[in-house]
Amino acid sequence: MACIVRALAVAAIAITPAFAADDPAQRKDLTAVIALHGLPCGEVASYEAKDDREFVATCKDGNRYHVFVDKNGRVMVEKAR
Numbered sequence: 101m102a103c104i105v106r107a108l109a110v111a112a113i114a115i116t117p118a119f120a121a122d123d124p125a126q127r128k129d130l131t132a133v134i135a136l137h138g139l140p141c142g143e144v145a146s147y148e149a150k151d152d153r154e155f156v157a158t159c160k161d162g163n164r165y166h167v168f169v170d171k172n173g174r175v176m177v178e179k180a181r
Contacts, residue, residue, distance in 0.1 A: 122146060130157045134165055137177040141165070156180050 127144040134141045134157065141159035148156045154168040157180075164180035 126155075127157075130155060130165075130167055131159075133167055133175055134159070134177055139163070139165065139177060 127147060130147055131141060131144045134144070140161060141157075141163055142161045143159065144157045145160045146158045150156060151168075154166075157165045157167055159165070166176075166178045166180045168176055170176050
């Protein structure tokens with residue numbers, strides 16, 4: 101099951117064009133990825149694309165997360181600094 105979740109999360113991030121405008125579909129994908137990692141967010145209000153597979157997401161509840169694909173192909177979510 102974890103493998104399927106990870107594959108879906110990678111697909112959600114990988115299909116997004118680099119540096120896209122504020123896309124509602126991308127906000128929804130980032131919300132799902134953050135939730136799958138068990139982190140509080142509610143809903144992504146905005147995001148900044150750092151690279152084609154790296155984002156900083158700001159949630160409506162004020163939390164900010166760094167969402168990226170690591171060198172092993174795993175989707176990672178960390179509290180943004």
